[in-house]
Amino acid sequence: MENDRPIFLQIAELLENAILDGSLPEETQVPSTNELAAFHRINPATAAKGVNQLVDDGTLYKRRGIGMFVSPGAREKLRTRRREEFADQYVNPLVTEARKLGISATDLKKMIDAAKERS
């Protein structure tokens, strides 16, 4: 858990990441609040807040008496949103740092291509 932002957001992010990388497929059940709290060693109310955040934005839905499930289409929606955030989170700082180091746009593109080759 990191210092820079509320834990409930970090919980929401962790669940989103799991949905994005496929380890939490659509229509599967998400761990309960108490399970999440015990696993991450955080307050259950905080875990609940993180889960509720995802319920509010439609990523998860509640099945009464059973638990929280991943909504159909959640993966696509998340992907789209993250792509929008990608520019602010990664591209802009990358460009600023590159400028500081005097790396031209051409060189930058070469670096990106090389990285993609490797992965």
Add this chain to the structure above:
Amino acid sequence: MIPAIAVDNLTKRYGKFTALENVNLTLNEHRIYGLLGRNGAGKTTLMRILTAQEFATSGSVAVFGKAPYENEAVLSRVCFIKESQVYPQHLRVRHALGAAALVYPNWDERFARSLLEDFQLPADRLVKKLSRGMLSALGIIIGLASRAPLTFFDEPYLGLDAVARQLFYDRLLTDFSEHPRTVVLSTHLIDEVSALIEHVLLIDRGRIVLDDEVEAVRGQLLTVSGASRAVDEFAAAGTELHRTTLNGTARVTLRGAFVPADHDRARSLGLRVEAESLQELVVRLTASPRRPADAETAGDSPEKEILR
């Protein structure tokens, strides 16, 4: 809904010394509160008054809606694990647990026994022969197994090693999840518990200086470093608490309602961003030799260190 604790303009004086001054608090049920502050700030005094072990000079306190003094309907629902609890001379561990079992209606004997094993506390040992850590473990076991609707833990970790402390946090969390109650945890080890507690109450020299959700406070303290101009541009977004400069670079600690987007902005300005922990925030709020109230009005002249 009746709050678990309601403190109204509480003041406590010992002769010339003011231990608590105009404290106002409301604590709601079924949450874990962190009661933080330096030694002598007034944390224990507050808890002692809330459990009728000490008397207020002025103001009032209500626990579950009623004054706790000589009120056993209230007191039987409260468990106060003090750092300095007195145990009668010839009492053994099992007697201490037996005593708690007699006075706490929700006492869970099985839970107590499993905790005894967890902490490896010998049931037949004389309490006065226990090491500091074992004494703390005894207090923790009583506090947890009491299942008292309001449980105070006053620095319960003294003498406990990191493994035992983590055991305490884990057991507390698990039990809290399954049997919700109101917990007030007073501690110096803020970073260890910052994920556990929901709400932080910070006392400094008898006054409340912070009373907020941990999640709201988390991320409020940021340290950015880099080119002075970029730092200054970003620093306008918050209150400057500390500044160090070296040649053309600056390192500034800021307090403000920062969100992740602000971090991104700082990074795109070429700055290095470090989020400070809750402990750091607490230290900043309680380290000043001036009273917190004065600091607010004095225009916050930040300490400036010029290194050359």
Add this chain to the structure above:
Amino acid sequence: MSRVLAVVRMQLLNWPINIAWPWGILFSSFLINYAIQSALVRQTVGESTTGGLLSIYTVVFVAYLISVSQDLPFALGLGVSRRTFHLASGLMLTTEALLYGTLLYLFALIERATDGFGVELAFFGLPFMSTSNPLLQILVYTVPFLLFGVLGFAVGLVFKRWGANGVLTLSVAAILAIGAAVYLITRAERWRAVGGWFVDQSTVGLFIGWPLLLVVPLAALSHLLIRRVTV
């Protein structure tokens, strides 16, 4: 009431210690007196009375003093009210007093039946403490326990609230009061009358009546003192 009983049970958790002290000391005192008396019996004529019985009463005084200093903070720490602790202590003291008083009476009977345990020892049955009625006799042994216990409790509370200084002040005040009384009696040359008064008091009056009369204000004082005790 159930809460008071719970606190009594709490006090009894370590009952071996509670019983061991008073009777252990009494037994030691008895052994010493028995040994001395068995050495002396051929030399003296008639019964030899000893003050060894006072030991068990003194222990009860000390026990209740210590109880305030240790058991009270422990109980308050566990959420017991001061009033409940006071009542529980009173209940325990009364029960102990009756139990111990009866036991002492029985030992006195054995002593009489065995001619002072074969050495003409008068440890349990003291002439100035005897009365004809068995029930009253038990009370003669019992009531002083109440007095010593309540006194110990009250002094314990003084110590709890005002510390060693408080107890010292109290002792000095008591000594001064006694000193003043002695002075006045001497001045008025009334020692004969004072002595006569004591002799005139019946055993019942001396060991039941007057102590009970003192127990009441002491208990009331304890009630007032305990209300403001902090731990």
